Amino acid sequence: MTLSEEDYIKTIYHLAKGEGHSITTNAIADQMETKPSSVTDMLKKLSDKNLVNYKKYKGVSLTEKGAITALSIVRKHRLWEVFLVDKLDFAWDEVHEVAEQLEHIKSDKLIDKLDNYLGNPRVDPHGDPIPTKEGAFKKSVKKLISELPVGCQGVCVGVNDSSAAFLKFLDKNRISLGDTLTILEKEDFDGSVSIAINEKEMRISDQIASNLFLEVLENK
Amino acid sequence: MTLSEEDYIKTIYHLAKGEGHSITTNAIADQMETKPSSVTDMLKKLSDKNLVNYKKYKGVSLTEKGAITALSIVRKHRLWEVFLVDKLDFAWDEVHEVAEQLEHIKSDKLIDKLDNYLGNPRVDPHGDPIPTKEGAFKKSVKKLISELPVGCQGVCVGVNDSSAAFLKFLDKNRISLGDTLTILEKEDFDGSVSIAINEKEMRISDQIASNLFLEVLENK
DNA sequence: ACAAATATTTAGTTTTGTCTAAATTTATTT
DNA sequence: AAATAAATTTAGACAAAACTAAATATTTGT
Numbered sequence: 486m487t488l489s490e491e492d493y494i495k496t497i498y499h500l501a502k503g504e505g506h507s508i509t510t511n512a513i514a515d516q517m518e519t520k521p522s523s524v525t526d527m528l529k530k531l532s533d534k535n536l537v538n539y540k541k542y543k544g545v546s547l548t549e550k551g552a553i554t555a556l557s558i559v560r561k562h563r564l565w566e567v568f569l570v571d572k573l574d575f576a577w578d579e580v581h582e583v584a585e586q587l588e589h590i591k592s593d594k595l596i597d598k599l600d601n602y603l604g605n606p607r608v609d610p611h612g613d614p615i616p617t618k619e620g621a622f623k624k625s626v627k628k629l630i631s632e633l634p635v636g637c638q639g640v641c642v643g644v645n646d647s648s649a650a651f652l653k654f655l656d657k658n659r660i661s662l663g664d665t666l667t668i669l670e671k672e673d674f675d676g677s678v679s680i681a682i683n684e685k686e687m688r689i690s691d692q693i694a695s696n697l698f699l700e701v702l703e704n705k
Numbered sequence: 706m707t708l709s710e711e712d713y714i715k716t717i718y719h720l721a722k723g724e725g726h727s728i729t730t731n732a733i734a735d736q737m738e739t740k741p742s743s744v745t746d747m748l749k750k751l752s753d754k755n756l757v758n759y760k761k762y763k764g765v766s767l768t769e770k771g772a773i774t775a776l777s778i779v780r781k782h783r784l785w786e787v788f789l790v791d792k793l794d795f796a797w798d799e800v801h802e803v804a805e806q807l808e809h810i811k812s813d814k815l816i817d818k819l820d821n822y823l824g825n826p827r828v829d830p831h832g833d834p835i836p837t838k839e840g841a842f843k844k845s846v847k848k849l850i851s852e853l854p855v856g857c858q859g860v861c862v863g864v865n866d867s868s869a870a871f872l873k874f875l876d877k878n879r880i881s882l883g884d885t886l887t888i889l890e891k892e893d894f895d896g897s898v899s900i901a902i903n904e905k906e907m908r909i910s911d912q913i914a915s916n917l918f919l920e921v922l923e924n925k
Numbered sequence: 926a927c928a929a930a931t932a933t934t935t936a937g938t939t940t941t942g943t944c945t946a947a948a949t950t951t952a953t954t955t
Numbered sequence: 956a957a958a959t960a961a962a963t964t965t966a967g968a969c970a971a972a973a974c975t976a977a978a979t980a981t982t983t984g985t
Contacts, residue, residue: 489972522974522976574822595793598795740945741963745964747943750942
């Protein structure tokens with residue numbers, strides 16, 4: 486597969502939001518900042534290779550083979566994002582461009598070893614799920630800490646209250662978006678929550694827990 | 706710079722062994738497994754971009770600008786090799802192909818951070834020196850441990866005596882080619898040498914020290 | 926249902942990097 | 956110093972992936 490073919494497959498996958506429905510030529514052209522005629526050319530080629538179902542004027546969807554390819558690219562992209570953030574200390578919002586390049590590196594052994602090295606993460610720094618080698622993965626949902634049960638693990642992906650005071654609190658306690666957080670215990674009495682974050686444990690008040698969004702894997 | 710241009714620059718650099726002498730069209734074609742006519746085409750393009758000095762029928766050499774480019778690619782290649790061996794546990798002889806791909810990733814920030822993460826290594830797993838960001842680097846030489854002074858650091862790159870007994874000794878003591886080794890102390894009495902390797906210290910006999918080659922940076 | 930608007934495809938070019946075959950230059954023999 | 960051999964370049968062609976402009980389908984509005 487060429488680099489360009491991989492980019493098309495990935496774009497179709499994302500536009501279909503992981504589902505198999507039909508995507509229009511123009512949607513792909515807009516997303517990829519290219520011309521519709523270029524898209525048509527490529528769709529013919531991908532169709533010849535059995536990666537997409539393409540009917541003239543009727544849009545396109547990924548075949549089984551195309552979906553497997555897409556998931557493998559998504560897996561690589563997200564694993565590299567974890568590497569960049571966890572190991573190289575990139576901020577979660579500056580990794581995309583580099584991961585776009587790294588995702589095209591061809592070596593199954595590399596990805597296996599990287600996965601292990603990173604501790605087989607299930608989500609990337611944006612909280613998006615990482616497909617397994619076999620192409621399986623759970624969907625993720627965004628919920629407030631206060632809405633989640635004990636034992637949940639997820640990634641901090643947003644705040645409800647973006648007041649300066651709250652952001653300052655997060656900063657002082659070294660909680661950043663992109664950090665992985667586990668819910669250890671919930672106190673019925675005052676709604677406070679014990680969490681593990683960045684290798685440390687701490688307790689946060691109900692007020693904090695109701696203002697911080699976690700991206701967690703759907704429970705089935 | 707395109708991927709292909711980078712490959713040509715790197716090939717010219719390696720064929721000239723880091724020096725500025727003139728390389729023939731056929732030598733490049735052989736090395737890159739391509740046709741001489743393709744090489745001629747590319748040399749014209751690289752010459753237009755001021756990356757090489759090219760005179761028809763007279764061979765080619767890198768310009769200052771070309772040499773800087775080459776060193777930056779070599780730096781990336783070798784840093785990725787260190788990553789693959791030190792962090793992902795690849796064997797030193799299986800990293801080349803993957804590093805050939807990784808060396809083309811474009812991000813200065815990535816390479817800076819990778820360099821730091823790896824502890825700013827001076828040599829790659831083959832013992833070859835890693836150029837600095839500024840393009841400076843020392844040559845390396847291959848010497849027996851017994852020939853080197855206290856304080857030297859280098860990479861194990863070969864054995865003099867490849868008898869089964871010797872290889873078994875290395876294996877039992879978890880010394881592999883590609884490991885980094887520092888000479889801590891030398892005992893005049895029996896020629897034995899204290900070394901640090903793989904985060905451990907150990908003492909080896911004169912006989913071992915005279916059979917294990919280290920690739921070390923030239924002292925000046 | 927039909928005209929207008931929009932979406933998509935086709936046809937024909939362009940650029941990059943490659944190739945083959947022919948022409949030219951340089952090197953080597955005798 | 957020719958003649959031959961080897962190396963190199965030129966000319967012309969091709970495939971991939973993009974583009975523009977024109978043609979054709981589909982959808983929408985009335």
